[in-house]
Amino acid sequence: MKNSTRQDRRDFLDKITKLGMLSFLPASPLLSSKEVAISAKSNKLLEVGPYLQNLSSEGITVMWTTTRNSFSWVEYGQSAFLHKKAFEYVGGLIQANNRIHRVRIQPLEPGVRLKYRIVSVEILDVKGSQYEFGEPEIGPIHEVAVPPKDEKSVRVAIFNDHHEIESTIPELLYRFGYQGNHQDFDVVVFNGDVFNNTNSETQIKDQFITPCVNVFASHTPLVFVQGNHEVRGAAARMLPQYFDFPTGKFYHTFDRGPVKFLVLDAGEDKADENWEYGGLAAFDRYRAEQRAWLEAEIQKDSFKNAKYRVLLIHISPWHSGTWHGTLHCREMFGDLLNQADIDVQISGHTHRYKYHEPDEDHNFPIFIGGGPQKGRRTLIKLHANQKQLKVKMLADSGALVKEKIITPKA
Numbered sequence: 001m002k003n004s005t006r007q008d009r010r011d012f013l014d015k016i017t018k019l020g021m022l023s024f025l026p027a028s029p030l031l032s033s034k035e036v037a038i039s040a041k042s043n044k045l046l047e048v049g050p051y052l053q054n055l056s057s058e059g060i061t062v063m064w065t066t067t068r069n070s071f072s073w074v075e076y077g078q079s080a081f082l083h084k085k086a087f088e089y090v091g092g093l094i095q096a097n098n099r100i101h102r103v104r105i106q107p108l109e110p111g112v113r114l115k116y117r118i119v120s121v122e123i124l125d126v127k128g129s130q131y132e133f134g135e136p137e138i139g140p141i142h143e144v145a146v147p148p149k150d151e152k153s154v155r156v157a158i159f160n161d162h163h164e165i166e167s168t169i170p171e172l173l174y175r176f177g178y179q180g181n182h183q184d185f186d187v188v189v190f191n192g193d194v195f196n197n198t199n200s201e202t203q204i205k206d207q208f209i210t211p212c213v214n215v216f217a218s219h220t221p222l223v224f225v226q227g228n229h230e231v232r233g234a235a236a237r238m239l240p241q242y243f244d245f246p247t248g249k250f251y252h253t254f255d256r257g258p259v260k261f262l263v264l265d266a267g268e269d270k271a272d273e274n275w276e277y278g279g280l281a282a283f284d285r286y287r288a289e290q291r292a293w294l295e296a297e298i299q300k301d302s303f304k305n306a307k308y309r310v311l312l313i314h315i316s317p318w319h320s321g322t323w324h325g326t327l328h329c330r331e332m333f334g335d336l337l338n339q340a341d342i343d344v345q346i347s348g349h350t351h352r353y354k355y356h357e358p359d360e361d362h363n364f365p366i367f368i369g370g371g372p373q374k375g376r377r378t379l380i381k382l383h384a385n386q387k388q389l390k391v392k393m394l395a396d397s398g399a400l401v402k403e404k405i406i407t408p409k410a
């Protein structure tokens, strides 16, 4: 649609919305009632967010989407004046004329409470180097606790396999994520299979990002761990644009409190040549690439010297059947993980919650969370401080499936 036509339509909608006339509009070939509803909703520029990614004592990434192409930035500070401004640039060009916004604020002062808000201004037209801007839209002020440099403790809530039942997010967080009125998680992890298939960007926003924003994600970061279902569907290749990771990849490490979190991407559960993947899968190569990275990562002093090491991987290399994905994860990662002093592994995928003690195959305990349906769901809570790492798996009935307390090795 040409900008002028769209602008005309928006002006028209603005006027009739103000006059309270939307409900009187007939469905016409020119503008159906469904179109009117969609256009009226999308007249707002700020769409979904903000949601926080990749938070450390050094920096934080603020993300959001707009309904139309815009130039966007973050205003921030420690007081309500928000006197600082952050924006992204690539190769000297300030990021603009896009709809998915990812703005890194770095450096940050460790340990402060940071106030921020997002601002977007629509880009109505670009002719050569001439930009035509619309009016700015400014979001409300949010606050985030920046971790101190030597963060002594951390609390993490971990979901897995909720498979498009987005009501699970508020239900389990409100049921188990609070001590009285106080939120008792600093990070929320989604350990794979948020979706059945990643079919569209609308689905990414409506079924995942929005429910997170509604509960926590504007003030508490979320970590997405890719499962085997997210890699299916027409929008699967869009997913990386919606997140920010320390390495820019789904596999990475991050530090919170005394914990080094190791995130691996288990990939698909069947062989690359399976008919389901249409000849477009290269997960064997991807897991081999991760093996090379993992081999170097576990040798780093920062990895070895962490008080605790926690592995997040959607498909456990053990106790997860005998399909190719499980076996190849075992082949690629198993020996290295057994050398890596892992304190605990947390997985999903099987849809049957279970705790596995260390055995001759894996020298660390493994938690596997439950499935998507009510009665089979779990929320895993990890609390780590200087004295202990405590992992609790809670069934949605409230029953404590398993509690494991791990003390520092050294």
Ligand SMILES: [Fe+2]
Binding pocket: 161, 163, 193, 229, 349, 350, 351
């Ligand atoms: Fe699943």
